Structures are given as structure tokens and as C-alpha cells.
Amino acid sequence: MAISDTVRHRGAADRLRDLLPKLVLSPSVALVGIFVYGFILFTLYLSFTDSRILPSFGWVGWQNYGFLFRIRAWDTALTNLVIFGTLYIVICCLLGLLLAIFLDQRIRAEGFIRTIYLYPMALSFIVTGVAWKWFLDPGIGVEAVVRGWGFESFTFDWIKDSDMAIYTIVIAAVWQTSGFVMAMFLAGLRGIDSEMLRAAEIDGASTMALYRRIVIPQLRPAFMSAFVVLAHMAIKSYDLVIALTNGGPGTATEVPATFMYSYTFTRNQMGIGASSAVIMMLTIAAIIVPYLWSELREKK
Amino acid sequence: MGFLDIDRVTKSFGGLKVLHETDISVEEGEFLVLVGPSGCGKSTLLNMIAGLEEVSSGQIVINGRSMNGVKPADRNIAMVFQSYALYPNMTVRGNISFGMEMHGIPKKEREKKIAEVAELLQISQLLDRKPGQLSGGQRQRVAMGRALTRDPDVFLFDEPLSNLDAKLRVDMRTEIKKLHQKLGTTIVYVTHDQIEALTLSTRIAVMYGGYVQQIGTPQEIYDNPANLFVAGFMGSPSMNLFPARIVSANGAPAAEISLSDGRSAVLPFAGRDGTGEEGREITLGIRPEAITEPDGADRKSRAVHVVDSRVEITEPAGSDIFVVTQMGGKDVTARFSADVPVKPGEDFQFAINMEKAVAFDPKTEARII
Ligand SMILES: Nc1ncnc2c1ncn2[C@@H]1O[C@H](COP(=O)(O)OP(=O)(O)OP(=O)(O)O)[C@@H](O)[C@H]1O
Ligand SMILES: [Mg+2]
Numbered sequence: 170m171a172i173s174d175t176v177r178h179r180g181a182a183d184r185l186r187d188l189l190p191k192l193v194l195s196p197s198v199a200l201v202g203i204f205v206y207g208f209i210l211f212t213l214y215l216s217f218t219d220s221r222i223l224p225s226f227g228w229v230g231w232q233n234y235g236f237l238f239r240i241r242a243w244d245t246a247l248t249n250l251v252i253f254g255t256l257y258i259v260i261c262c263l264l265g266l267l268l269a270i271f272l273d274q275r276i277r278a279e280g281f282i283r284t285i286y287l288y289p290m291a292l293s294f295i296v297t298g299v300a301w302k303w304f305l306d307p308g309i310g311v312e313a314v315v316r317g318w319g320f321e322s323f324t325f326d327w328i329k330d331s332d333m334a335i336y337t338i339v340i341a342a343v344w345q346t347s348g349f350v351m352a353m354f355l356a357g358l359r360g361i362d363s364e365m366l367r368a369a370e371i372d373g374a375s376t377m378a379l380y381r382r383i384v385i386p387q388l389r390p391a392f393m394s395a396f397v398v399l400a401h402m403a404i405k406s407y408d409l410v411i412a413l414t415n416g417g418p419g420t421a422t423e424v425p426a427t428f429m430y431s432y433t434f435t436r437n438q439m440g441i442g443a444s445s446a447v448i449m450m451l452t453i454a455a456i457i458v459p460y461l462w463s464e465l466r467e468k469k
Numbered sequence: 470m471g472f473l474d475i476d477r478v479t480k481s482f483g484g485l486k487v488l489h490e491t492d493i494s495v496e497e498g499e500f501l502v503l504v505g506p507s508g509c510g511k512s513t514l515l516n517m518i519a520g521l522e523e524v525s526s527g528q529i530v531i532n533g534r535s536m537n538g539v540k541p542a543d544r545n546i547a548m549v550f551q552s553y554a555l556y557p558n559m560t561v562r563g564n565i566s567f568g569m570e571m572h573g574i575p576k577k578e579r580e581k582k583i584a585e586v587a588e589l590l591q592i593s594q595l596l597d598r599k600p601g602q603l604s605g606g607q608r609q610r611v612a613m614g615r616a617l618t619r620d621p622d623v624f625l626f627d628e629p630l631s632n633l634d635a636k637l638r639v640d641m642r643t644e645i646k647k648l649h650q651k652l653g654t655t656i657v658y659v660t661h662d663q664i665e666a667l668t669l670s671t672r673i674a675v676m677y678g679g680y681v682q683q684i685g686t687p688q689e690i691y692d693n694p695a696n697l698f699v700a701g702f703m704g705s706p707s708m709n710l711f712p713a714r715i716v717s718a719n720g721a722p723a724a725e726i727s728l729s730d731g732r733s734a735v736l737p738f739a740g741r742d743g744t745g746e747e748g749r750e751i752t753l754g755i756r757p758e759a760i761t762e763p764d765g766a767d768r769k770s771r772a773v774h775v776v777d778s779r780v781e782i783t784e785p786a787g788s789d790i791f792v793v794t795q796m797g798g799k800d801v802t803a804r805f806s807a808d809v810p811v812k813p814g815e816d817f818q819f820a821i822n823m824e825k826a827v828a829f830d831p832k833t834e835a836r837i838i
Contacts, residue, residue, distance in 0.1 A: 368548070368554035373571035374542075
């Protein structure tokens with residue numbers, strides 16, 4: 170009797186122990202399920218409805234998507250995304266790689282310099298945006314300072330120029346992220362076998378040839394990760410644009426995320442806003458899914 | 470002056486002296502093996518020959534040219550590394566050809582050389598694979614192939630076989646030896662495996678604690694170790710080293726050793742006269758193959774002495790059987806032929822060939838006899 174009692178007891182305790190992790194995790198699983206995946210599905214549904222200021226459920230099929238691609242601002246947003254995304258990714262990768270190679274030369278005070286490069290990453294994009302907004306403002310920023318030094322004809326007013334404003338966003342975003350990319354590349358560089366570098370030295374490889382033929386090709390995984398991180402940051406970039414130019418001058422620096430926000434919440438075109446959100450999500454998925462797929466496949 | 474001269478070379482890292490003044494002169498076509506325990510400075514010496522490390526003082530001369538300040542790529546040397554150090558992003562062909570490309574050799578010539586080397590090392594069918602798709606032994610061959618394309622003055626090997634399994638290691642050892650005989654290039658080869666050292670080399674430098682302890686042919690090192698360290702390090706199973714005392718027997722020096730049951734035996738050294746050192750404590754060194762059953766003793770030797778001692782353990786090893794007994798208070802291994810009926814716990818006759826015996830000062834560890 171007593172024996173079977175303890176057995177039953179232990180059985181219950183064991184079951185509780187097995188269940189505990191699931192119990193603890195289930196609220197967050199539920200929350201993620203509702204607020205991430207649930208709302209993704211909801212947005213997807215809304216993009217096929219005639220929602221305006223509030224969600225409504227009148228099915229209109231692909232109509233919103235049709236409208237979306239006929240709106241000039243969306244066109245600008247896509248063009249800007251291509252310009253911004255390409256420049257941002259390319260410059261960040263090049264600059265990050267250069268900084269990493271520079272830091273890899275066993276220079277002194279490396280830890281200090283590395284920290285300095287990484288610090289911008291610790292700021293929020295809002296802070297970066299505001300700081301660069303002042304910095305680039307012709308009235309108080311670089312232009313004013315250089316003119317103050319006596320170079321009266323110096324002009325640097327890209328932020329006020331609708332053709333050039335998008336490049337100021339590139340500058341600020343690169344400033345913020347290239348240190349992070351550098352850290353990724355530096356980790357990759359440090360992972361390269363030192364005997365291999367010695368072998369290359371004996372083979373007579375110049376520094377250029379060493380990096381071009383041997384080191385950089387081995388950084389492929391770091392490039393992949395950097396690309397994926399930067400690409401999705403580019404596509405969903407919102408706060409930096411809002412803080413730096415607020416989409417202006419005019420709609421010159423509109424990007425898909427600011428477009429989505431303004432159509433959904435200020436212009437009472439929730440259906441069209443939702444469809445633009447879906448397009449953004451599909452773009453990100455188009456980048457991340459192949460990446461995850463190749464990563465997970467390699468693990469096997 | 471040799472072909473490769475290591476001339477009063479030292480090496481310090483900061484305040485730490487890892488290689489004390491070293492002089493080694495290597496003739497053209499020699500196969501010099503640097504052997505010693507981990508951390509004794511073998512790789513450091515090799516890297517200085519390669520130019521991967523600067524010498525702290527002294528100089529290295531290859532083929533009459535002082536190498537101080539000469540870059541590794543301009544020394545006309547080739548090196549094979551322990552981890553093979555192949556470039557993972559290039560094919561085998563790319564790996565072999567890279568060094569030639571960097572030296573500006575035209576494509577035609579490169580192709581020809583690659584084919585030649587691949588043929589020699591039997592890796593022709595692997596040329597288009599990546600290193601990641603090769604076995605350890607194949608990678609080893611590719612690493613050697615890369616070195617071979619250079620027609621170097623000196624080949625440097627840093628423990629090239631230590632990542633291979635036992636069987637493959639023996640095979641590759643034979644192949645490296647064949648290669649040396651075919652090409653006749655000077656080789657400096659680092660290992661901590663004394664068997665590799667004995668089988669491969671034409672000359673061995675035994676290193677320990679940043680000093681070269683002894684340089685000589687494998688035979689010299691094996692038969693005439695300069696000190697206690699070399700005696701204990703070289704040979705497998707290792708040399709028996711046990712305490713003894715010098716006495717005079719018929720006017721010639723002899724070693725008095727104590728046996729297991731309180732008896733002692735007097736073993737005259739062969740062909741040596743006059744001592745004046747009676748009573749001196751020594752460490753006697755006798756290799757296992759110089760202690761045999763009486764029938765197996767070397768018939769040409771003029772100094773075989775038979776002692777009775779108790780057998781403690783027997784370790785059959787195929788054609789031989791290793792028999793452990795006590796002499797001078799230490800375990801001593803003897804090598805009997807396998808058909809001798811020895812049993813642990815019984816007394817047996819051990820024939821000691823004193824022609825092969827050596828003696829060391831227990832304090833200074835230097836060779837006395
Ligand atoms: N870059 C360095 N800085 C400081 N000390 C070093 C450096 N390289 C080697 N040493 C020291 O020099 C000594 C000799 O090193 P070395 O690599 O030559 O040993 P080794 O004989 O090749 O040993 P192993 O068989 O383990 O490869 C070691 O004590 C090591 O700690
Ligand atoms: Mg070493």
C-alpha cells in the first residue's frame with residue numbers, strides 16, 4: 170500500500186517536471202502566436218478588404234494591390250528602397266571589411282578602437298537620426314561650421330535637396346551599422362587558421378593576394394550573415410527616416426515602411442497600407458527563407 | 470660550411486629564452502630530424518629556418534646566402550605543416566598552383582608541374598576536389614605536392630604525420646623516405662616521435678629545454694647517447710637506466726649492481742682498462758635487446774655476463790617477449806625470443822651484453838662510459 174503510494178507520488182512529480190518547461194513557455198508561445206503570427210495573418214486578410222480608417226471585412230480581392238502599384242508615392246518608396254538598400258549593404262560590407270582587416274593587423278589599443286566602432290550600434294536609430302539631422306542641417310551643421318572657418322562657398326545641403334536626401338539616410342545608417350558588420354568580419358578573420366597564413370607567406374602571397382585569394386573567400390559565411398541582417402534592416406527601416414527627414418523634403422525619402430504607416434494610420438487607407446505591409450513581408454521572406462534553408466541544410 | 474648552416478642562432482620571446490645558442494651544419498641531400506619533447510623549441514627553430522620567425526641573434530645560411538632579413542618566399546624553401554594548412558576555398562589544383570602563381574610562373578609551366586607532382590604523389594584523380602572532400606592521408610599528399618612544386622633548396626616538415634592514424638603514419642613515413650631518396654633534396658623534419666626520427670633521418674638532432682643535446686647519425690644516437698636525456702628519450706621500449714657502482718675487476722672497470730634478493734653482480738665493461746674511479750655511483754644504461762636469454766646473446770660480443778634474477782612480468786610481443794625483472798632496485802626490461810619458456814615468479818638466467826652498456830653521472834647526467 171505504502172509502496173504503491175510513493176510510486177504514484179513519484180509518477181506525479183515526474184509528470185510535473187516534464188510538464189514544467191512547457192507550462193512556463195506556453196504564455197510566451199501563445200503571445201507570440203497571437204501578436205506575431207496572428208496579426209500577420211490578420212494583416213494579410215485586411216489587405217484583401219475595403220478597410221479604411223478601421224478594419225472592415227468587405228472582400229475586394231486584389232484591388233488594393235492594384236491601387237498600391239499605381240500610387241506615385243509607393244513608386245518613390247520602392248525606388249528609394251532599392252537605392253538605399255543597395256548602397257547601405259554594399260558600403261557597410263566594404264567599410265566593415267576594411268575596418269576588420271585594419272583591426273586584424275595586431276595593432277595596439279585594439280580593444281579600445283573596437284569599442285569605439287561598435288558604440289553607434291548601441292544607439293537607437295532615433296538618436297542617430299536626430300544627431301545626423303542637426304549635423305547635416307545647413308544652418309547649424311557641417312556647412313555652417315566650414316563656412317565659419319572662412320570657406321564661404323562651401324555647400325553641403327543634401328538633406329534639403331530632394332534628389333540627394335536619400336543619400337543622407339545612407340550616410341547615417343552606414344555610420345550606425347558598419348561597426349557591427351566589422352565585428353562580424355573580425356570574428357571571421359580571427360577564425361582563420363594561422364598555419365594557413367604562414368603557408369601563404371611561404372607561397373609568396375602579397376598582402377593583397379592573401380586577402381583576395383585566401384582570406385576573403387573564407388569569409389563567405391560572415392558575408393551571408395551580414396547580408397541577411399543588413400537587408401532586413403534596410404527593408405524595415407522606419408525610425409531613422411522618420412527622425413532624420415520624416416520622409417521629406419516632400420515625399421523624396423519615403424520608404425515602404427513610412428508609406429505603410431502613413432497610409433494605414435494617417436490617410437485612412439488601411440487596406441492599401443496592409444497590402445504594402447504584405448509586400449514588405451514577402452520581400453524579407455524572399456531573403457531570409459533561402460538563407461535559413463541553406464543554413465539548416467548545411468547543419469545536416 | 471654546410472649547405473644549410475645554423476650559426477650561433479638563439480631565440481627569445483620577450484624575456485623568455487626558448488632556444489639557446491645552436492650550431493647545426495647540414496650537408497646537401499641530408500635528412501635532418503629535429504626530435505624532442507613538446508615545447509623544446511623544435512618548431513621555433515624550423516620557423517626561423519623558414520623565415521616565419523626572426524632570429525634573435527646569429528644567422529641562418531642556406532646555400533651560401535645569409536638569410537637574415539630575407540622573406541620566407543625568397544628563401545627557396547618549402548614547408549609542410551602539421552595541420553596541412555591547405556586553402557579550403559581552392560581545389561587541390563588551385564592549392565598546388567598558388568605558390569607558383571605568386572612567383573609569376575606562366576600557366577603552361579604550372580600545368581606541367583602540377584601534372585608531374587600529382588603523378589609522383591598519386592593524386593591526379595583528386596585535382597578537382599576541395600580539401601574538405603579529402604581524407605587525412607590525401608590532404609597530407611596535397612600538402613607535400615604544394616611543397617614539391619617549388620624545387621626548393623630545403624624542405625621543411627613540421628610534424629607532418631602527427632594527425633594521421635597509426636597505420637597511415639607508417640605508410641606515409643615510408644613514402645617520405647622514398648621521396649627523399651628519389652629527389653635527394655635536403656630535408657629538415659620536426660617530430661616528437663623518436664621512431665620516426667630513427668627510421669627517416671640520416672642525422673638526428675635531439676633537443677630538450679631549448680638546447681640541442683646531441684647531433685649524430687641514428688646509430689650514434691642510439692648506441693652512444695651523449696647524456697641521460699638522450700638515452701632515455703630515444704628507443705622503444707626505452708633504455709633501462711638503473712643505479713650501479715663502479716668497482717675494479719681484474720684491473721678493469723666493472724659495474725656492481727644489486728639484484729632482487731640482496732645479492733649483487735659484478736659486470737666488467739668490455740675492452741676498457743684502468744679506472745681510478747672505484748666506488749663512484751653511476752646510472753647504468755642497457756637497452757632491452759642487450760639483456761637476453763643466454764642462448765640469444767650476441768655471439769660476437771666479448772663481454773656477455775649471465776646473472777640470475779626473478780622474472781616479475783612477461784609481455785609477449787609477437788616475435789619477442791619482454792621480460793621485466795628487478796636490477797638496482799628498478800624495473801628492467803629484457804628482450805627474449807618468444808619461444809623461451811619464462812614464467813613470472815620464477816628465477817631465470819639473464820645474459821647481459823656489456824659491450825652495449827653505457828654509464829652516466831647521476832647528478833650531471835653526462836656520459837661517463
Ligand atoms: N610566439 C611565442 N611567444 C612566446 N613564447 C612562445 C612563442 N612561440 C613559442 N613559444 C614558446 O617557445 C617554446 C618552444 O616552442 P615550440 O613551438 O618551438 O615547441 P615545439 O618543440 O615545437 O613543441 P611541440 O612538439 O609541442 O610542437 C615553448 O615553451 C613555447 O611556449
Ligand atoms: Mg611544434
